[in-house]
Amino acid sequence: EPEVTQTPSHQVTQMGQEVILRCVPISNHLYFYWYRQILGQKVEFLVSFYNNEISEKSEIFDDQFSVERPDGSNFTLKIRSTKLEDSAMYFCASRAGRTNSPLHFGNGTRLTVT
Amino acid sequence: GQQVMQIPQYQHVQEGEDFTTYCNSSTTLSNIQWYKQRPGGHPVFLIQLVKSGEVKKQKRLTFQFGEAKKNSSLHITATQTTDVGTYFCAGRSTDKLIFGTGTRLQVFP
Numbered sequence: 702e703p704e705v706t707q708t709p710s711h712q713v714t715q716m717g718q719e720v721i722l723r724c725v726p727i728s729n730h731l732y733f734y735w736y737r738q739i740l741g742q743k744v745e746f747l748v749s750f751y752n753n754e755i756s757e758k759s760e761i762f763d764d765q766f767s768v769e770r771p772d773g774s775n776f777t778l779k780i781r782s783t784k785l786e787d788s789a790m791y792f793c794a795s796r797a798g799r800t801n802s803p804l805h806f807g808n809g810t811r812l813t814v815t
Numbered sequence: 816g817q818q819v820m821q822i823p824q825y826q827h828v829q830e831g832e833d834f835t836t837y838c839n840s841s842t843t844l845s846n847i848q849w850y851k852q853r854p855g856g857h858p859v860f861l862i863q864l865v866k867s868g869e870v871k872k873q874k875r876l877t878f879q880f881g882e883a884k885k886n887s888s889l890h891i892t893a894t895q896t897t898d899v900g901t902y903f904c905a906g907r908s909t910d911k912l913i914f915g916t917g918t919r920l921q922v923f924p
Contacts, residue, residue, distance in 0.1 A: 734912075736914075743914050743915065743916045744858060744903060745914070746911045746913060746914070749910045792857055801846050801863060803848055804850075806857040807857065808856075809857050
């Protein structure tokens with residue numbers, strides 16, 4: 702069964718550094734998302750992406766965050782200058798084009814900012 | 816903004832006991848989805864409910880969507896240790912899926 706893949710599984714970075722989290726969504730999916738989950742808390746929406754542009758973003762997704770789909774397969778989340786409070790599990794998800802199709806999540810990247 | 820709350824936050828049960836989690840949205844939902852997240856894992860889609868008052872079953876799991884389409888519930892009959900995890904409801908608002916606060920289920924053998 703096709704799956705969403707994320708790399709790396711764990712990223713440790715120093716405060717103020719830039720990080721790029723990578724995702725390969727399921728190949729025939731059209732909608733892409735980033736969510737984050739601080740340890741033990743709920744899954745929070747960051748951004749949705751469709752047709753090569755951001756379709757919606759949350760208050761968390763400020764100008765320190767950006768997303769890109771540089772080619773036909775990768776979907777990346779960049780955090781320009783990480784803060785301690787950015788430490789969380791970041792999940793990429795994708796879904797097919799039909800209305801209300803479910804999200805398929807990757808295994809996540811655990812980001813630790815020190 | 817839209818909020819989706821779940822109760823209880825935690826539930827510890829003895830294996831064989833039943834379990835229910837309740838989901839309430841601040842706004843009317845077009846549909847509701849349920850996901851399960853095992854400890855250390857990622858959310859995995861369980862089911863989607865679309866119609867007002869809809870009830871769906873998956874083996875020991877029963878899902879309901881409220882008549883006003885603002886609340887939902889998940890009931891597990893005779894829990895097993897494999898049911899351990901956090902159960903999230905999620906409602907769609909425009910293009911984003913808003914996850915509920917989740918209910919963490921612990922099952923003791």
